[in-house]
Amino acid sequence: MSLDALLEGDIAGPMASPGTVILRGEGLSKAFGGNQAVDQVSFDLRAGEVHAFVGENGAGKSTLAKLIAGVLNSDEGTLEVDGSPVHFPGPHDAQAAGIAMVHQELSVVSSLSVAENVLFGVEPSRWGWMHRQKMSATARKYLDVVGLHVPPNLSTARLSTAQRQLLEIAHVLALNARIIILDEPTSSLATSDAHHLRELIGALREAGRTVVLVSHDFDEVLDVADRVTCLRDGQWVCTEPAETLDHDKLIRLVTGRDVLVAPREARVHTGEAPVLEVRELTGPGLVHADLVLHPGEILGIGGLVGSGRTELMRILAGDVRPTAGSMMLFGESFAPSAPSAALKRGVSLVPESRKEQGLILHATVLQNIELAALDSLGSGPFFRAGAARMLAAEYVEKLRIKVSSVHAPVNSLSGGNQQKVVLAKVLATQPRVLLLDEPTKGIDVGAKAEILTLMRGLAAQGISVVMVSSVLQELLDSCDRIVVMRGGRTVGDLENVDISEEDLARLAFAG
Amino acid sequence: MTMTEKSELSPASSTRRTRGAARLSSMNLHDFGLLGALLLLVCVYAIIAPNFLTEFNLLNVLRQVSIVAIAAVGMTTVILIAGIDLSVGSTVAFSGTLAALFLTERTEIGVIAVLIAVTIAVLAGAGVGLLNGLIIGLLGVPAFIATLATLTGVRGFALLLTEAKPVSVPVGDYSWLGTGHIGPLPVPVLIMALVFFIGYVLLSRMKIGRRIYAVGGNESAARLSGVRVTRLILFVYIFAGACTGLAGCLASARLSSGQPAGFIGFELDVIAAVVVGGTSLMGGRGRLSGTFFGALLIGVLGNGLTLMDVQTYWKQILTGIVIVVAIVVDGIIRRRGSQAS
Amino acid sequence: MTMTEKSELSPASSTRRTRGAARLSSMNLHDFGLLGALLLLVCVYAIIAPNFLTEFNLLNVLRQVSIVAIAAVGMTTVILIAGIDLSVGSTVAFSGTLAALFLTERTEIGVIAVLIAVTIAVLAGAGVGLLNGLIIGLLGVPAFIATLATLTGVRGFALLLTEAKPVSVPVGDYSWLGTGHIGPLPVPVLIMALVFFIGYVLLSRMKIGRRIYAVGGNESAARLSGVRVTRLILFVYIFAGACTGLAGCLASARLSSGQPAGFIGFELDVIAAVVVGGTSLMGGRGRLSGTFFGALLIGVLGNGLTLMDVQTYWKQILTGIVIVVAIVVDGIIRRRGSQAS
Amino acid sequence: DDSGGSASAEDVDARIAEINKSLEDNLYVKAAAESGEGENTCPKTLPEGETAEIVFSIEGLSHPFLVGQVDKAKAKAEEQGATLTVISGDDDVNKQLNGVETALGSNPDALMMMPANTEGLGPILQQYEDAQIPYFFTQKGLLESNATNQVLAPYGEEGKILGEYVVEHYADSEEPVKVALISGITGDVSSVARTGSFERELLESGNFEIVAEEPGEYRREESQTAMDSILAAHPDVELVFGANDEGALGALQAIKAAGKGGEIDVVGIDGQSDIFPAIESGDVLATVKHMQTAPYVVENIMKCLSGEAVPAFQVFPGDLVDAAAIEEGAEPAF
Numbered sequence A: 001m002s003l004d005a006l007l008e009g010d011i012a013g014p015m016a017s018p019g020t021v022i023l024r025g026e027g028l029s030k031a032f033g034g035n036q037a038v039d040q041v042s043f044d045l046r047a048g049e050v051h052a053f054v055g056e057n058g059a060g061k062s063t064l065a066k067l068i069a070g071v072l073n074s075d076e077g078t079l080e081v082d083g084s085p086v087h088f089p090g091p092h093d094a095q096a097a098g099i100a101m102v103h104q105e106l107s108v109v110s111s112l113s114v115a116e117n118v119l120f121g122v123e124p125s126r127w128g129w130m131h132r133q134k135m136s137a138t139a140r141k142y143l144d145v146v147g148l149h150v151p152p153n154l155s156t157a158r159l160s161t162a163q164r165q166l167l168e169i170a171h172v173l174a175l176n177a178r179i180i181i182l183d184e185p186t187s188s189l190a191t192s193d194a195h196h197l198r199e200l201i202g203a204l205r206e207a208g209r210t211v212v213l214v215s216h217d218f219d220e221v222l223d224v225a226d227r228v229t230c231l232r233d234g235q236w237v238c239t240e241p242a243e244t245l246d247h248d249k250l251i252r253l254v255t256g257r258d259v260l261v262a263p264r265e266a267r268v269h270t271g272e273a274p275v276l277e278v279r280e281l282t283g284p285g286l287v288h289a290d291l292v293l294h295p296g297e298i299l300g301i302g303g304l305v306g307s308g309r310t311e312l313m314r315i316l317a318g319d320v321r322p323t324a325g326s327m328m329l330f331g332e333s334f335a336p337s338a339p340s341a342a343l344k345r346g347v348s349l350v351p352e353s354r355k356e357q358g359l360i361l362h363a364t365v366l367q368n369i370e371l372a373a374l375d376s377l378g379s380g381p382f383f384r385a386g387a388a389r390m391l392a393a394e395y396v397e398k399l400r401i402k403v404s405s406v407h408a409p410v411n412s413l414s415g416g417n418q419q420k421v422v423l424a425k426v427l428a429t430q431p432r433v434l435l436l437d438e439p440t441k442g443i444d445v446g447a448k449a450e451i452l453t454l455m456r457g458l459a460a461q462g463i464s465v466v467m468v469s470s471v472l473q474e475l476l477d478s479c480d481r482i483v484v485m486r487g488g489r490t491v492g493d494l495e496n497v498d499i500s501e502e503d504l505a506r507l508a509f510a511g
Numbered sequence B, C: 001m002t003m004t005e006k007s008e009l010s011p012a013s014s015t016r017r018t019r020g021a022a023r024l025s026s027m028n029l030h031d032f033g034l035l036g037a038l039l040l041l042v043c044v045y046a047i048i049a050p051n052f053l054t055e056f057n058l059l060n061v062l063r064q065v066s067i068v069a070i071a072a073v074g075m076t077t078v079i080l081i082a083g084i085d086l087s088v089g090s091t092v093a094f095s096g097t098l099a100a101l102f103l104t105e106r107t108e109i110g111v112i113a114v115l116i117a118v119t120i121a122v123l124a125g126a127g128v129g130l131l132n133g134l135i136i137g138l139l140g141v142p143a144f145i146a147t148l149a150t151l152t153g154v155r156g157f158a159l160l161l162t163e164a165k166p167v168s169v170p171v172g173d174y175s176w177l178g179t180g181h182i183g184p185l186p187v188p189v190l191i192m193a194l195v196f197f198i199g200y201v202l203l204s205r206m207k208i209g210r211r212i213y214a215v216g217g218n219e220s221a222a223r224l225s226g227v228r229v230t231r232l233i234l235f236v237y238i239f240a241g242a243c244t245g246l247a248g249c250l251a252s253a254r255l256s257s258g259q260p261a262g263f264i265g266f267e268l269d270v271i272a273a274v275v276v277g278g279t280s281l282m283g284g285r286g287r288l289s290g291t292f293f294g295a296l297l298i299g300v301l302g303n304g305l306t307l308m309d310v311q312t313y314w315k316q317i318l319t320g321i322v323i324v325v326a327i328v329v330d331g332i333i334r335r336r337g338s339q340a341s
Numbered sequence D: 001d002d003s004g005g006s007a008s009a010e011d012v013d014a015r016i017a018e019i020n021k022s023l024e025d026n027l028y029v030k031a032a033a034e035s036g037e038g039e040n041t042c043p044k045t046l047p048e049g050e051t052a053e054i055v056f057s058i059e060g061l062s063h064p065f066l067v068g069q070v071d072k073a074k075a076k077a078e079e080q081g082a083t084l085t086v087i088s089g090d091d092d093v094n095k096q097l098n099g100v101e102t103a104l105g106s107n108p109d110a111l112m113m114m115p116a117n118t119e120g121l122g123p124i125l126q127q128y129e130d131a132q133i134p135y136f137f138t139q140k141g142l143l144e145s146n147a148t149n150q151v152l153a154p155y156g157e158e159g160k161i162l163g164e165y166v167v168e169h170y171a172d173s174e175e176p177v178k179v180a181l182i183s184g185i186t187g188d189v190s191s192v193a194r195t196g197s198f199e200r201e202l203l204e205s206g207n208f209e210i211v212a213e214e215p216g217e218y219r220r221e222e223s224q225t226a227m228d229s230i231l232a233a234h235p236d237v238e239l240v241f242g243a244n245d246e247g248a249l250g251a252l253q254a255i256k257a258a259g260k261g262g263e264i265d266v267v268g269i270d271g272q273s274d275i276f277p278a279i280e281s282g283d284v285l286a287t288v289k290h291m292q293t294a295p296y297v298v299e300n301i302m303k304c305l306s307g308e309a310v311p312a313f314q315v316f317p318g319d320l321v322d323a324a325a326i327e328e329g330a331e332p333a334f
C-alpha cells in the first residue's frame, strides 16, 4: 500500500493549491504565569510546504505549535485559516478544521491496542458502531506506511518508546489532516527510522499537505524543510527559505553564537582494569550481552529500535533482574536487587523516558534534583533543606537549566530543560558509572554540546559513561568505543577510530 | 525502500505471532483465573455445603447477584475512566424510594404504572449521576470526594422524602420485576443480561467505548486526540447513575418497598465485584465479563457460607481473605500468562 | 558572548522573583482558602448558632475533632503515596476494643496499666497497617481493594472477640485520656498536637518524608532514584495504622468502653478531612496543616448545624454541599493565586 | 429555640397530639394493645421422633442484645431438642432478604425472624406459606400478616414505664424540669415508640419542659457527640433520656467530660450490663429491662409444631431497674 493511495481519501477541510497561504498567525502571545513563552509571533503556513520551527530549548516552539493545534489558547493575537479568523477552544475543533499534531510528550493510550490507537477518533464506523473487522486492515495500512511492523491487535503497552513515536505518526496520518504538526518526531527514533520519516514527509508534501516540523536536528531540517522559522525566547527571529541556510547559519540563528564542539581526542582504554564487566547477560528482551567498560571511558551503544539497549541499561541499573549471566563492578560481583543497591555502588541511570521514569512532573526542580542524593543531604534520618537547595542551585547553574527558580514545578519547563533536570538528579548522586539512555533526546544544539562537554569532563575525572543513542552520528562524535546491539545481543565492539555511520548501520541491521 | 523491508526482520516483527498469541491468551487467562476460582468454589461448596447445588439455590444466587451486577455495569464504566462512584448505595435507596412513592398511593398497579415507576427510578439515578458528573467533570472535584459528598447528600434527601420511613408498594406487577420468572429464569436475571448486553455494546462495539478506555488510560493523551473529556465524564456518570437507578428499582421491587435507609455500604459490594473482576482502579483496563464473574464469585461465596451456617463474624473474615486471594491468584495467573509466551 | 549575557535577561530569569513570590503565596493561599472558609463558617455560626462561640463549645469541637484528626495524620501519609485506607473504622473499633479488653478485668487502673493499654491499641493498629502494607506492597493488590478486604475482616475479628458486646472500662486514669484536661486544654487535643508534630517532622524534616512525596508523585521515577518502594509502603501503612490505633485508644477512653461494632464509616470522615484539606488522591501533593483545617472545617460544620437544631437529614445534605463548595472554592483560590503572579 | 420561658400550654397540647398521632399506627403500641388475643396453628405438625429444624433470621449481630437473642434462642432450642440455624442480615434489609431466600432452599420446619424492618417481606413470606413453612416474628413484626405467632418488643410500654417513674421522681419539683431527649435511629419505629411514649408521659404531667431532642443512633459515640452539643446549647438541662442504655451511657460520658457529673440525671432503657454499675454509683437514675423474646418464640414454635395453638401476639414488658432494684438482686437483661 503506497502512501499516495492512502492519502487519496477525503481530507478534512478544503484543499488549496500549492503555495497559497492556508493558515496565518498574527501577533500570537502566550504566557504562563509571568513567563512569556510566545511573544507577538506572526507567521504563515502555505499549502504543500514543509515548515520547520527551530530554536533553543524553551524558545516556545511547542507552545506555538499547541496554539495552532487548539491545545492552548493564545492570550493575544489571531489565527486565520483560509483567510477567515478561527478560534479553537480545544484540539477537537482544530482537528475538525484539518489540523492534527504529534506531541513532543508522547501521548498514546497504552491500554488500547495498536490498531485502536492508530484509528482513535476515526474508527471505521457507522452511527457510532465500530466496524471491527475493518479496523485491523485499515490500521495496518498506516502502520506499514510509517514502517512500524507490529500486529495491529498488539497491546500498546508492549511497544518501546520509538515504536510509540511511529505509532503516533501513523495516528496523525489516519486523521487525514491537511496541516500536520510534528513536534520533534525523530527525537527517539533510530537513524534508519528517522530517514524513513523524511521520505514520508516528502510524500506528504507531494500530496499537497502542509507539515510543520519542530526539530533540533538541523540535518533533518535542511533536508526536508521548505521554509524555516526561528524562535528565540518566545520571539520571532526570522523566517527563511531553507535553500538560503546551512548548518552553521542555523546554529547561529538558533543560539546567537557559534557552538564549538572541540574535536574528540581518540583515547584507548583497553589496557586498564575494567570498571564493569558483563558476561553472557540474559534477561527480558536480552538474549546475550557482553560488555566491558574501562575507567574514564565513554562507551556508546548503538542499535535499532527494540534491539535490547534499554533492557541492558535497566539491568545494569538494578531496575530489572537478569535471568542469567554475570556482572562485575570494580572487580567485585555485582547483582543489584533494586536501583537503590546499584546507586549505593555508584551506578546511576538517566532513563529513556523522562516523563514516566525520570521526573515527578508536578514536583519542583529542587524536589526532583534532591531525590536520588537524599542519603547525602543531612545526617541520619533527618533532612537538611539548606543543603538540598544548594545542591540543586549548583546543578541548575552547572547544566545551565533555564528555570526561574529551583521551586518551579518541572512541568513548567521546556522539554530540553526537563531532560537536564534528570541529568542533574543523576549527577548529584556522584556516580562512578553513569548510564545514559538517549540522554540528548529533545535537547537543542547548544545544550547537546554542553552535555557532551560535560560527559568528557566527567570522563576526564575517571567516571565511566555508557551512552545509548539512536543517532549514530552522535555516538561517533562523542564515544571512545561503540558497541552495537541487534536482537538482544551485542554484535559488535568497535574502537571509535576511522569508523563510519555505514559501518555501524551494517552491524545494526545484519552483521 | 530497503529500510522498510529490512526492518521487517527486526525482533519486534519476528515476535508477531508469539505476541499476538500472548495477548490472546492473557486476555482469556484473566477470565480463566476468575472462572477457575469460581469453579473451585462451586466444587468445594457442592461437596460441603448442603443444598448448594440445587436449581432453586443456583437461581437464587443469580437473582441475588443481579442487583449488584447491574449497578456494577455502570461502575465498570466509571472505574474505566479512572473514576469511582461512592454514592451508589444512597442512589439505590433514593431511586427505589422515589419509585415506591409513586406507586404507594395506587390501588391498582398496571403495566403502565410499573413502566412509569421504572422510568422514575432510572431518571432519578441518572439525575444523581448527572450531579456527580457535573461536580467531577465541570468543577474538577476528585471523583472520590465528589461522590462521597453525594453519598451523604442523596442519603439525606432520601431520608427527608419519607422521614426515613420505608414506603410499601402494594403487591402487584411491580414486585414481579423483582421476584417474578419468565420460564425458569428470574426476571431480575433477565434484566441483568440485558444491561450487560447494553454495556457490552457500549464498551466494545461503539466508538464511545474506545474513548472511555482512552480517557481512563491517559486522560491528557485522550484530550490531545480530540476527545471532549468533560462530555465523556458526564455521559459515563449519567450512564452509571441510570444503571444504579435501575438497580434501585429492582431492589425496591424485590422488597416491595422503598428503603430510604437501606443499602448503606452497597457501593463497596459493587466496587468489589468490579475490581475482583479485574478492572483496574487506575482506569483504562478491564472488561464487563470480569465484572460479571466478580459479582458472581462474591455472591456464591456468601451464599455457600450462609448454607454452611458459618457464623457471620467468620463470614466477614473469610470474605476479606477470599477477595485478597482471588486478586493475588488472578494477578499471578496473568503474569504467568504473559511471561510464558 | 553577547547572547549568553542576553539570556540572563530573558523573561524566565526576570520572573525569578515573581515566581518565588507566586510559590509562597500559592502555598499560603491554599491554607488561606480553607482557613477563609473556616473563618466564614465560624462568623456565620457566631451570629446564628446559639452558644456556638463559647469556650466550652469550642473546646468541645476541638476534642471531638481530635480523634478524626489523629487518624487523618496517618491517612495523609497513605494518600500522599497515592494509597487509601478504608479499614480505618474497623481498626479504630478493633484497637479500642483490645485496649478495653486488657483493662476491663482490673479493679484499679494505674498509669502503668494505661500505658500498656495505649501500647496495645497502637500495636494493634500498626498490626493491621502491617497487614495492609503486606497485601499492597508485597502482593501488589490495589490499596482500595486490599483495605476493603481488611475493613471486612478486621470488623469480623473485632466482633468475634467480644461477641459484639461493648467492653466497659472501669472509670479511672484511662478515661482521663479521652475526657481529662491539662490546664484548659482537653487531653485528646494535646495528644492530637503531638501526633501532628510527629507527622510534621516525618513529612517535612526527615528524608523519608521526601521519599513519601516522591513515591506518590511518580513511583517508577522514585524507584529509579533509589527509593525502596515496598519498604516505604510498609512503613507508611504501619505508621498510619499506629495513628489509627491511637485514635481507637482515645475513642475507647472517651467512651470508657471498647465498641467493636462502632465507628462504621469512620474512614470516610477521615478521608474527607484529608481531601478537603487539599491532599490530592492521586498522591504526591498535600500538607498536614491542610488536613488539620479540613478536619476542623467538617467538625465545626456539624457542630454548628447541631446547635442550630437543623434536622439530621438536612444536616447530611448540607454537609455534602459544603464539602463540594469548600473544594471548589479552594481550587479557584489556588488557581487565581498561581495566575495572578 | 429560646429555652428561657416555659412552653405555653397550647404548645404542649399540640405536641401531645403530634405524639399521639405518631404512635397511633405504631406497630409496637398496637401490638401491645392486642397482646394475647387470637390464636393460630401450624399447617403441618412434625412427625414423631424428628428433630425440628428452625431457621432464625436476625437483622444483624453487631449489638449485644442481638447476640443475646441468638444465645438464648440457641439455649432454648437445645433444651427443646431442636436445631437452630442463625442467619445474620448484617444490618441490611437486602442482605437479610438474601438470607431468608437462601434458607428456603433447605426447607426448614419453621422460620423465626427478627427483621431489620418489616416492609417488603410480603413476597418472600408468601413463598414460605406456599411451602407450608410457618413463620414467626420476634421483637419486630407485622400487623397484617399470617405469622403464626409474634412475640414483640414492648418499646412503647418501656417508654411509658420509664416516663411514669420519672414523673414520680420529680413530683416535688417547683419549676418545670428541663429535659433533653437522645432518640435512637432516626425514624426507626422502636425509637419513635420509646421516645414518644416517654415524652408524652412527661408532657401530660405538666411538670417538664423538653429543651432538646437529638438522634443518637442507639450508639454510644453518636450519642456522646449529640450530648456535647446539647450541653453547649442548653447548659441548664437537668435530665437526659437515652432511647437505649448505649445512648444514656454516651450522654453520661459527655456530662462527665463537661465536668457536670452528678448535676444532671440520666435515664435509659434496655437494662444492659454496662448500665448497672452506673445506676449503683448514682450516675444513672433508672433503666427498663428489655427482654429477649426469641426463647419464647422457640417455645411457641415447638408447641405449634406439635399441634398446639399459639397466641397471635404477645408482648412482655420488662421491669424498671433503679438502685433499689439492683440492691434487691435485679440482673441485667443482656
Ligand SMILES: Nc1ncnc2c1ncn2[C@@H]1O[C@H](COP(=O)(O)OP(=O)(O)OP(=O)(O)O)[C@@H](O)[C@H]1O
Binding pocket: A032, A033, A035, A036, A037, A055, A056, A057, A058, A059, A060, A061, A062, A063, A064, A104, A411, A412, A413, A414, A415, A416, A417, A442, A444, C012
Ligand atoms: N504548562 C506550562 N506551564 C508553565 N510554563 C510553561 C508551560 N509550558 C511551557 N512553559 C514555558 O514556556 C516556555 C516555552 O516552552 P516550550 O515548551 O514551548 O519550549 P520549546 O521551544 O518547545 O522547547 P524544547 O525544545 O525544549 O521542547 C518555557 O520557558 C517553558 O518553561
Ligand SMILES: Nc1ncnc2c1ncn2[C@@H]1O[C@H](COP(=O)(O)OP(=O)(O)OP(=O)(O)O)[C@@H](O)[C@H]1O
Binding pocket: A158, A159, A160, A161, A162, A163, A190, A284, A285, A303, A304, A305, A306, A307, A308, A309, A310, A311, A312, A352, A470, B011, B012
Ligand atoms: N515490558 C516489556 N514487555 C515485553 N517486551 C518488552 C517490554 N519492554 C520492552 N520490550 C521489548 O524488548 C525489546 C527490547 O526493547 P528495548 O526498549 O530494550 O529496546 P531499545 O534497543 O532500547 O530500543 P529503543 O530504541 O526502542 O529504546 C523490544 O522488542 C521491546 O518491544
Ligand SMILES: [Mg+2]
Binding pocket: A061, A062, A063, A104, A183, A414, A415
Ligand atoms: Mg518543545
Ligand SMILES: [Mg+2]
Binding pocket: A160, A309, A310, A311, A352, A437
Ligand atoms: Mg531504548
